[in-house]
Each structure stands twice: as C-alpha cells, then as structure tokens.
Amino acid sequence: MAVELAANTIGQLIDEFVNHLSLLPLTEVLKRVTMPESYC
Numbered sequence: 001m002a003v004e005l006a007a008n009t010i011g012q013l014i015d016e017f018v019n020h021l022s023l024l025p026l027t028e029v030l031k032r033v034t035m036p037e038s039y040c
Contacts, residue, residue, distance in 0.1 A: 021029060
C-alpha cells in the first residue's frame with residue numbers, strides 16, 4: 001500500500017515537473033541545464 005502511494009506521488013511530481021518545464025521558454029531550460037549553480 002505504501003509503495004503504491006509513493007509511486008503515485010512520484011508520478012505526480014514527475015508530471016508536474018514536466019508540465020512546468022513545458023511552460024518555460026527553451027532558453028530558460030537551457031540556462032538551468034548549463035548553469036545550474038546560478039539557481040542554487
């Protein structure tokens with residue numbers, strides 16, 4: 001039961017992460033990938 005709940009939560013987090021990324025301009029995504037230290 002707990003494993004299923006954790007899997008569902010992780011799945012939702014991934015979905016939100018992907019949805020959030022899709023809303024960002026491509027340049028912002030590239031900045032975060034190439035210069036992650038500036039977002040710490």
